Amino acid sequence: MSEIKIVGVAGSGTMGAGIAIVAARAGFKTIVYDTQQAALDRARKQTEGFFAKSVERKKLTQSDVNKIMDGLSGTTRIDDLAACDIVIEAVFENLKVKHDLLAQLNKACKPETIFASNTSTLSITEIAAGSGRDEKCVGMHFCLPAQLMKLVEMSPGLRTSEDTFRVAWDFCKAMGQIPVKTKDNPGFILNYFLVPFNNDVIRMVEAGVAGPADIDRAIKTGLGYAMGPLELLDLVGLDTHLLVAEALYASTHEPRAAVPALVKRMIAAGHLGRKTGQGFYGYQGNAMFGG
Amino acid sequence: MNYSVIDTGGSGFLKSDALLQGASRDGEVVVILGAEAGKAFGELRGTDKKSAVLIELGMECLGVHTGEFRGEEGSNVLGFARFRLGCAEPSKLIELVRQPCTVVVAVAAAKAVFEGAGLQVAVCGDFVGRIIDRLVRPYYNAALRRLDEGLATADDMDTTLKLGLGYPEGPISLMERTGLEHHYAVTQTLFEAYGDAAYAPARRARVAHERAIAARAAQAERNTPFPKPSGNGID
Numbered sequence: 001m002s003e004i005k006i007v008g009v010a011g012s013g014t015m016g017a018g019i020a021i022v023a024a025r026a027g028f029k030t031i032v033y034d035t036q037q038a039a040l041d042r043a044r045k046q047t048e049g050f051f052a053k054s055v056e057r058k059k060l061t062q063s064d065v066n067k068i069m070d071g072l073s074g075t076t077r078i079d080d081l082a083a084c085d086i087v088i089e090a091v092f093e094n095l096k097v098k099h100d101l102l103a104q105l106n107k108a109c110k111p112e113t114i115f116a117s118n119t120s121t122l123s124i125t126e127i128a129a130g131s132g133r134d135e136k137c138v139g140m141h142f143c144l145p146a147q148l149m150k151l152v153e154m155s156p157g158l159r160t161s162e163d164t165f166r167v168a169w170d171f172c173k174a175m176g177q178i179p180v181k182t183k184d185n186p187g188f189i190l191n192y193f194l195v196p197f198n199n200d201v202i203r204m205v206e207a208g209v210a211g212p213a214d215i216d217r218a219i220k221t222g223l224g225y226a227m228g229p230l231e232l233l234d235l236v237g238l239d240t241h242l243l244v245a246e247a248l249y250a251s252t253h254e255p256r257a258a259v260p261a262l263v264k265r266m267i268a269a270g271h272l273g274r275k276t277g278q279g280f281y282g283y284q285g286n287a288m289f290g291g
Numbered sequence: 292m293n294y295s296v297i298d299t300g301g302s303g304f305l306k307s308d309a310l311l312q313g314a315s316r317d318g319e320v321v322v323i324l325g326a327e328a329g330k331a332f333g334e335l336r337g338t339d340k341k342s343a344v345l346i347e348l349g350m351e352c353l354g355v356h357t358g359e360f361r362g363e364e365g366s367n368v369l370g371f372a373r374f375r376l377g378c379a380e381p382s383k384l385i386e387l388v389r390q391p392c393t394v395v396v397a398v399a400a401a402k403a404v405f406e407g408a409g410l411q412v413a414v415c416g417d418f419v420g421r422i423i424d425r426l427v428r429p430y431y432n433a434a435l436r437r438l439d440e441g442l443a444t445a446d447d448m449d450t451t452l453k454l455g456l457g458y459p460e461g462p463i464s465l466m467e468r469t470g471l472e473h474h475y476a477v478t479q480t481l482f483e484a485y486g487d488a489a490y491a492p493a494r495r496a497r498v499a500h501e502r503a504i505a506a507r508a509a510q511a512e513r514n515t516p517f518p519k520p521s522g523n524g525i526d
Contacts (some may be wrong), residue, residue: 018449043402056504077334080517100416132309143454143455149452149454149455151450151451151454153451153455168422171375178450178454180442180443180447180450180451181444181447182442182443182451183442183443184442185442189394189437189442189443189447189448189451189452190451190452190455190456192433192437192442192456193433193434193452193462194456196430196433197426197427197430199424200426203428204422204425204426209415209416209418209422209425210413210414210415210422211414214414214415214422215413215422215426217375217384217411217412217413217424218384218386218413218415219382219421219423219426221374221382221384221411221413222374222376222382222413222422222423223382223385223423223458223459224459224460225457225458225459227457231425239295252295255489256489267356277446287503
């Protein structure tokens with residue numbers, strides 16, 4: 001039985017909206033906070049669309065969805081998070097932005113409220129240092145898309161109390177997620193391995209060792225991966241890869257984390273991936289062509 | 292596409308594989324298999340009359356067998372290797388190695404032969420490690436290193452990479468299953484070729500290598516006939 005009853009989610013972007021779905025779907029009263037009403041409205045619409053598909057696919061009934069949506073609300077007033085037992089922040093990946101938010105939450109929330117960060121690259125200890133309650137801070141990195149992916153990387157900061165980590169861990173399991181414990185290291189497990197690997201793949205294209213289609217075919221056929229690394233990069237978007245890789249490199253200074261020059265050239269040319277119709281592959285609608 | 296096979300022994304293909312089953316006595320393409328494929332190619336005559344001549348490679352570059360000249364090398368001769376991760380079953384992947392000036396018709400002929408045998412072909416340049424080993428070995432090394440550093444337990448690292456990225460198997464269990472000693476051999480070759488620390492064999496792979504050497508030495512000692520006493524003849 002989770003000690004958490006009311007969940008706050010700060011930030012209603014793609015990750016925040018997905019995390020809110022996970023919490024609300026598991027039966028937790030969930031309040032989503034954002035400074036922009038338009039962002040909350042957009043997230044609400046996306047959430048309704050997601051649950052409509054769940055009903056269509058017979059994963060939930062309309063009655064289930066009505067109950068979930070009743071327990072899910074949005075607000076632009078941070079004070080509305082006062083009664084939350086945990087607030088999961090999913091705001092822009094910048095230490096100052098997170099510190100500013102946590103300082104406000106520290107004033108607004110009750111002293112027992114746990115603050116969880118969905119950061120994928122920043123240090124939990126450093127984020128917690130700006131919270132005013134670092135023993136109550138914990139890392140909870142959900143994978144994209146959060147509403148579909150079960151994995152959550154959980155990291156204690158250097159000053160996180162054992163009790164905080166235990167309560168957050170139990171809450172994660174109560175949401176139906178699968179937590180794994182990692183040290184508070186840049187990139188945790190996923191991004192620590194994925195970003196340098198993707199950089200190596202891009203460098204291989206850059207060096208002309210093989211073309212994108214040949215590399216993807218080799219990785220899929222040789223290792224049984226469901227998706228080739230360049231298909232994945234096109235899906236994620238090179239602009240997103242740049243942000244994550246630069247954050248990882250700034251924390252580690254490991255050569256393989258350094259962003260290859262080709263990424264910046266492709267971004268300058270508008271070749272961001274699927275979203276612009278051109279990345280390592282060309283796209284027309286959802287269909288892939290060329291390679 | 293008609294092709295003939297020269298098998299020098301020790302190939303990544305079995306006699307029962309479709310590639311060998313589909314071979315004829317003569318053909319437009321010659322496929323040379325086995326550990327001595329490069330040597331056999333050197334002794335072959337009339338190769339320029341063929342659509343393609345395909346040499347099975349180990350870790351070496353194709354240029355070792357064909358020679359290289361100012362970045363203009365390339366002919367109807369290609370290299371290839373069937374990808375296999377350590378002691379796992381051979382995959383369906385053929386890494387087909389071309390040189391800068393390899394003729395396009397030869398690449399097409401090679402692909403037709405392999406695809407006709409039910410294999411998938413990925414074309415790449417003539418570099419040590421080709422595509423997969425060059426890309427994944429630093430990842431496996433990093434996983435082994437981070438395990439030593441206590442980033443997470445072996446199970447949590449495997450679970451994270453399986454669930455988070457959809458990989459069929461986590462890196463630690465994959466290395467355990469396919470052989471850390473094999474990983475050592477591949478990474479040592481890559482490290483010697485590129486001098487990049489990312490390829491330097493991880494500590495756990497070095498340990499596995501040293502233990503394998505010790506085990507082989509112990510086995511050899513056990514197999515040595517009991518030595519005759521070299522004493523003074525007084526028994």
